[in-house]
Amino acid sequence: MSNLAMNDFEVEAPPMPSDEGPSAVMKPVPRITIHAFCEHPETGSAIQRAGEDRRLSKAHLTVHMGGVALAVEQYQTSATPNLIMVETRAMGSELFAQLGALAEVCDAGTKVIVIGHLNDVSVYREMIRQGVNEYLVAPLNPMLIIEAVSRLYGDPDAPPIGRSIAFMGAKGGTGSSTVAHNIGWCISSGMNEDVIITDLDLPFGTAGLDFNQDPAQGVADALTSPERLDDVLLDRLLVKCTDRLSIFGAPAVLDRDFELDPEACESVLEIVRAGVPCVIIDLPHIWAPWTRQVMVAADEIVITATPDLASLRNTKNLVDLIKQARPNDRLPHLVMNQVGVPKRPEIPVKDFAEAVGLDPALVLPFNPGLFGTAANNGQMIEELDAKSKAAEGFRFLSQQICGREAVVEKPKSSFSFFKKKSRKG
Ligand SMILES: Nc1ncnc2c1ncn2[C@@H]1O[C@H](COP(=O)(O)OP(=O)(O)OP(=O)(O)O)[C@@H](O)[C@H]1O
Numbered sequence: 001m002s003n004l005a006m007n008d009f010e011v012e013a014p015p016m017p018s019d020e021g022p023s024a025v026m027k028p029v030p031r032i033t034i035h036a037f038c039e040h041p042e043t044g045s046a047i048q049r050a051g052e053d054r055r056l057s058k059a060h061l062t063v064h065m066g067g068v069a070l071a072v073e074q075y076q077t078s079a080t081p082n083l084i085m086v087e088t089r090a091m092g093s094e095l096f097a098q099l100g101a102l103a104e105v106c107d108a109g110t111k112v113i114v115i116g117h118l119n120d121v122s123v124y125r126e127m128i129r130q131g132v133n134e135y136l137v138a139p140l141n142p143m144l145i146i147e148a149v150s151r152l153y154g155d156p157d158a159p160p161i162g163r164s165i166a167f168m169g170a171k172g173g174t175g176s177s178t179v180a181h182n183i184g185w186c187i188s189s190g191m192n193e194d195v196i197i198t199d200l201d202l203p204f205g206t207a208g209l210d211f212n213q214d215p216a217q218g219v220a221d222a223l224t225s226p227e228r229l230d231d232v233l234l235d236r237l238l239v240k241c242t243d244r245l246s247i248f249g250a251p252a253v254l255d256r257d258f259e260l261d262p263e264a265c266e267s268v269l270e271i272v273r274a275g276v277p278c279v280i281i282d283l284p285h286i287w288a289p290w291t292r293q294v295m296v297a298a299d300e301i302v303i304t305a306t307p308d309l310a311s312l313r314n315t316k317n318l319v320d321l322i323k324q325a326r327p328n329d330r331l332p333h334l335v336m337n338q339v340g341v342p343k344r345p346e347i348p349v350k351d352f353a354e355a356v357g358l359d360p361a362l363v364l365p366f367n368p369g370l371f372g373t374a375a376n377n378g379q380m381i382e383e384l385d386a387k388s389k390a391a392e393g394f395r396f397l398s399q400q401i402c403g404r405e406a407v408v409e410k411p412k413s414s415f416s417f418f419k420k421k422s423r424k425g
């Protein structure tokens, strides 16, 4: 089966409708990733043109020929994007068998739009019942596609697309920010997901430095007047590091007092989460109503600790608090960092894990050469030395956090179709 990327489409597409009615109220689609698998070049062309529309300009769209079969083949060994569009000419049981095979390889949280050639309400109803998010009948024009995608992501009652991951150090200087930034990098580059790193260490944050970017007011402006923040203002406040990674940066100045309000934090983070699939929250090591609330409200928590007594006591306290405050969530991920400082007496990782009741998801050696050079250059570890143990560790942890296996080992779902699965898997 050919896997033909369709960026140079020659096919004459149907004209865009002149009726501006529905488009006037359509919100821009957030920074999601969309893969389309078509059977007809005309469908591919219509989708390609939809992707060029202003309302889809933040999304990353790729269009392939090959239909459902190619999608199933491809996702055996790679993670699924936020949205898959598949065109099929199949009917009846063959159609549902194809979609069943696709559901088997779909990660939790992925939405599916089916493009078919049957204008039959019973087929439509059955697909929606089985968990397909939308069924469109070919031939399509770009506006129909834009409307369908916009409906899926523009519903104010729909849960936000973004997963938030809060990073907290067990004590100051454990390397929590370093871990946060590297994980953000790995998710954006290795998993092709758009990421915003939100630096909530307003006076001292290092996200800008670590990515070699000029300091920006960013998050401070948003937190002082959260009611003004919307997706347009958010775009202006973000600093773009790569095509998929942006920083919501801290000003890192001391001429102002930064007293943060839990509600302001919550509303700002909600808006960030509405616009991007992955939000990294870099928390400073302070204990205040807002840090507690932001940590407890996050989808995933990563605690970074060093192998010493103060870290052990604080990690234990944090884990106990998190277990109590979030009895139905996954336990936090523990990163043991800076392990093996020469001549320093350390608590063995095994004893540390036993005492806090949590196995570390990742143990990183003390490597001042690598980490120091990365920090001074404003680079991530993977950019500096992709083969290092630390880079491998960050890639591994990013997969653990996202609940995705890298390749091959993808767990097959026992569900027959899409909607029964939740984002948290
Ligand atoms: N595994 C490691 N080996 C050597 N140095 C490291 C390692 N991890 C982090 N560092 C270094 O430790 C220093 C502190 O890191 P970082 O700022 O990420 O910690 P933090 O926990 O966020 O600190 P803060 O409490 O100030 O927020 C940085 O200079 C970083 O380069």
Ligand SMILES: [Mg+2]
Binding pocket: 176, 177, 178, 201, 283, 284, 285
């Ligand atoms: Mg920090």
